[in-house]
Amino acid sequence: MNRFTFNKAGNIADAFSSQQQSDFSKFIAGGTNLLDLMKENVERPDHLTDINALPFQEIGMNEDGGLRLGALVTNADTAYHPEVEKRYPLISHAILAGASPQLRNKATNGGNLLQRTRCYYFYDTALPCNKRKPGSGCGALQGFNRIHAIFGTSDHCIATHPSDFCVALAALGARVNVTGPSGERTIEFEDFHRLPEDTPEKDTNLHPGELVTSIDLPEYGFHENYKYLKIRDRASYAFALVSVAAGLKINDGKIEDVRIALGGVAHKPWRNKEAENMLKGTTPEKSAFEQAADLILKDARGFGHNDFKIILAKRAIVKTLSEALNS
């Protein structure tokens, strides 16, 4: 780990001013991703601002009937919160499918959104990686790419976003509240993470120095028919090769609303509204789910080692929707 200076921000203004001292400073929340990357010399901040005392600590009701998840609430406290368990079980299940109990006790909601890819080339400073070192090339493109993306890739980067929580947030259509030196704003979840294009060093549309303060869940949480399916190399404590978050709202035997978001397959949680719209108004049955899966996978492209994800994702979508229907 490189040397750095450290301070604890007592309030938001404090956090901004301590960050403005250098272009290479970072916020630290749970530290479970940042310190891991610092130990590998992948992240080399010269200053850390501890944001754990900032007032983003609560889960509470919003005026529109939705729920607000504070950025500093831990993943564990979020997953086991009674309102989340009752109204947004998809969120609970997705969080509990990720990491380990120890990590979830430390990992925060804001940090989870901003965790970086697990691409092996990104982690190895001896190898090329455009995300870590812009212009150095993408090691994965012609290298080992078993865990890499099949949607929304570019010639510059084929990494995936590793979060489970974010897949459920994408499915529900959450919003991210942020604050920065130039004010507050709200970002739709689908606009929060970005595709790599020719600037893979940028994971999200958060501006430098901005803080995530909370995440808003919409009023309806698909609590009746939902499923989070995570497929990985071992049964627990591993990142997703493919994951699917699905919610169905059934009315009079027809699909009134449906959400399908995929994890482990792109630089951001992957949602295809065309496929969701195709399902709306139809009878929920396997053949319809298969058509939707075909439509979603139409855009997929493998890079050799990860070709298996295309057929795996297709089957996972059908299985997840079927299980959501019967849940």
Add this chain to the structure above:
Amino acid sequence: MEQATLLGTHESTAIKLSINGKDHSLNVEPWVVLLDALREYLSLTGTKKGCDHGQCGACTVLINGKRINSCLTLAVMHEGDEITTIEGIGSSDNLHPLQQAFIDHDAFQCGYCTPGQICSAIGLLSENKVKTTADIRELMSGNLCRCGAYQNIVAAIKQVKGNIAE
């Protein structure tokens, strides 16, 4: 991101950590993780370093009663917290029920993962989410055992937890 020129000074700071009910004063640089502070600065070597990356659970300690990985948190971030390590759990003539259960079930071979397993299991029991043996397996998945004593570790935790379904 490439690193800028170093900013400011990096002097060690005097901090106070409350560990197993006792206050410890020490000087640490900001980059010292809690695991290293315990082992290298305070000679509390019961907590083990396995992977140093949050992947094995050997470094598990309890912070305010909650289990976490001490390798992925900075010592300077834990002033004011109540830290419990294996040294604070039971004693040779008065074992914690989990320690006794690990002996009863032969739940270790080399013993390297054991302090982390026991701290993690204490956290698990206080979280109170276990209904089945499968839940124990899932909720202890953050602790690896290279010797593969898993069956006996699960049996030991089951003994303390009391009767539960498969």
